[in-house]
Amino acid sequence: QVQLQQSGPGLVKPSQTLSLTCAISGDSVSRNSAAWNWIRQSPSRGLEWLGRTEYRSKWSNDYAMSVKSRITINRDTSKNQFSLQLNSVTPEDTAVYYCVRGLYSSSYYYFDFWGQGTPVTVSS
Amino acid sequence: QSVLTQPPSVSGAPGQRVTISCTGSSSNIGARFDVHWYRQLPGVAPKVLIYGNNNRPSGVPDRFSASKSGTSASLAITGLQAEDEADYYCQSYDSSLTAWVFGGGTKLTVL
Numbered sequence: 001q002v003q004l005q006q007s008g009p010g011l012v013k014p015s016q017t018l019s020l021t022c023a024i025s026g027d028s029v030s031r032n033s034a035a036w037n038w039i040r041q042s043p044s045r046g047l048e049w050l051g052r053t054e055y056r057s058k059w060s061n062d063y064a065m066s067v068k069s070r071i072t073i074n075r076d077t078s079k080n081q082f083s084l085q086l087n088s089v090t091p092e093d094t095a096v097y098y099c100v101r102g103l104y105s106s107s108y109y110y111f112d113f114w115g116q117g118t119p120v121t122v123s124s
Numbered sequence: 125q126s127v128l129t130q131p132p133s134v135s136g137a138p139g140q141r142v143t144i145s146c147t148g149s150s151s152n153i154g155a156r157f158d159v160h161w162y163r164q165l166p167g168v169a170p171k172v173l174i175y176g177n178n179n180r181p182s183g184v185p186d187r188f189s190a191s192k193s194g195t196s197a198s199l200a201i202t203g204l205q206a207e208d209e210a211d212y213y214c215q216s217y218d219s220s221l222t223a224w225v226f227g228g229g230t231k232l233t234v235l
Contacts, residue, residue: 037224046126047170047213047226064223098169102224109174110160111215111224112171 003027004099004115012122018086022099022115029075029082030055035102038084042095052102053082089122128214128227136204136234144230146197146214154195157217161190161199164211206234
């Protein structure tokens with residue numbers, strides 16, 4: 001059974017960097033039939049996909065245009081985990097952040113395992 | 125404003141059938157990208173309910189089904205049960221945004 005365990009601070013000051021980590025058990029961050037995503041949820045923006053990292057012969061990242069200038073997703077294969085960094089945060093970045101596995105199955109790609117969620121508040 | 129539009133709420137009595145619509149555009153559902161459905165209970169992460177337009181993961185009863193046509197999709201729940209109360213979200217891919225997108229969610233109330 002795949003499990004995603006999130007860690008990171010729940011309070012970030014405006015203009016600073018939000019950093020979260022997602023430890024994977026029961027799967028590998030290097031698996032070539034999955035991608036590792038960050039999705040957030042807030043009352044004002046709903047569910048919003050932020051970005052992903054995947055290995056399909058080589059590593060690649062995709063980012064949502066709404067955060068592309070501020071986001072970095074990294075992976076650590078030795079620790080089997082991936083991370084989110086979101087720079088220059090504002091109160092609009094207040095949300096519950098989820099790490100999520102995206103599975104390639106047959107011709108489909110969908111989000112099949114979710115972390116427990118980390119509520120992050122941006123406030124001074 | 126979500127890219128995919130869902131009704132904010134639907135309701136039905138136990139045993140009834142309800143449907144939840146998901147309206148997109150020519151850059152997502154209308155472009156033949158797959159639609160997936162998720163259910164979310166309060167305080168926990170969403171869970172996949174239907175993937176690839178109308179495929180159920182193991183453990184999801186066949187009371188749940190989905191369909192897609194043109195720029196819209198819909199989720200149907202038959203034999204409504206109290207435990208079906210939750211928020212339901214549709215999800216697809218948008219080629220204009222080059223992003224995976226979600227509906228705004230629909231709260232199902234079992235009367």
